[in-house]
Amino acid sequence: MxxxxxxxxxxxxxxxxxxxxxxxxxxxxxGPVPSHIAFIMDGNRRYSKKQNLIDGNGHRAGFSALINMLKYCYELGVKYITVYAFSIDNFKRRPEEVVSLMKLMQEKIDELTKEESIVNRLGIRIYFQGNLKLLSDHVRSAAERAMVKTSGNSKAILSICVAYTSTDEIVHAVQESCEEKWDEIRKNNDGGNLIRLEENVKDKDEHRIGVTNVDRHMYMSVCPDPDIIIRTSGAARLSNFLLWQSAHCLLYSPAALWPEIGLRHLIWVILDFQRNYLYLKEKKKQS
Structure with a gap:
């Protein structure tokens, strides 16, 4: 009873x-509602120490915070949510910690794709962004399954950045742009005389790589640039996250550790976004 x-x-x-x-x-x-909010989920380990939790439980609490934030953003009408889950630099941590985090990540990815999960109930499509080749086979397979299983969802998009840094993303995009442009040059010249192309200034201008080329090959090209980046734990730095995309977004750094983030923090940053909306909009126009 x-x-x-x-x-x-x-x-x-x-x-x-x-x-x-x-x-x-x-x-x-x-008022205006942001289209895209990105989160740097900082403070899971400090939360674990603060609460005297056993290894991994701080990250489990962080996963619960992520689920709540997904629900709040969806209810508010935010179309794109991005989270910084695991940096390439995190591979430098103690090997046993990395292995533990990879196991936990695989477990939570599988949990997200269950039929009754919040992702499927709300119609959220999942993308994993980053250098996925650096992940273990099991985690990479789980990520690929999750992207396939949620590919029919269209009400919102969750991008999970794993094995990610912004500098790696930019280098990847530049390399892809160069390869694409080189293939285009060879096709246009039928593999023929490239010296003639070098002598033609107009052709050289046409075959330069620009911002739009690099943009198109970014891991995050499936989303518009973020309107807001929230980094928990009070740290006022981006830590190599969305450097290319964050030129005109609002930055918010609440003192709360990631597992402590709640509705009040989201409400506060939305109000701040609305207060600064016209200024941010004008800055984007000028760029």
Whole structure:
């Protein structure tokens, strides 16, 4: 009987919380709502130490925070959500820690793709962005399965950056752009005389690589540039995350560690975004 009553109280609390969120989001939707919010999920290990948790439980708490933030962003009407889950630099941590994180990542990826998961209930499509060749075979396979399984979802997009740094993304995009342009040159000249092309200034201009070429080959080309980047734990740095895409976005660094992030932090940054919306919009026009 106690368990039944506890479930009823839990459902009642969730219904009340959902109603309150709907009221708040209805007010926020009167103003501009960001299309894309990106998160640097910083502070899982510090949270674990702070709460005296065993290894891995800080990241498990962080996963719960991610699920809640996904739900809040979806209810607010944010179309694109991006999270920085694992940097290439994180591979430099202790080998046993990396192995533990990879196992946890595989577990949570599989959890995300279950039929009853929040991702499928809300119709969220998942992309994994980064140098996926650096991942273990099991994690890479899990990521590939997740992208296939959610490919039919279209209501929102979750980009999970793993084995990622922005400098690696930029180098990758430049390399892809060079290869594409070289193939184009060879096709246009039928593999023939490239000296003639060098002598023709007009042709040289036509075959230069520009910003649009690099943009198209970015890992993050499936999303518009972020409107807001949120980094938890109070650190005011991007840590090699979305450097190419963040020229005109709002940066927010709450003191809360990632597992501690909640609805109030999201509401605050949305209000700040709306307050600065015209200024940010003007800056984008000038670029």
């Amino acid at each position: 106690v368990g039944v009553n506890g479930n009823k109280v839990g459902h009642l609390f969730e219904n009340i919380s959902s109603f309150v969120r709907q009221c708040i989001f209805s007010v926020l939707n009167v």
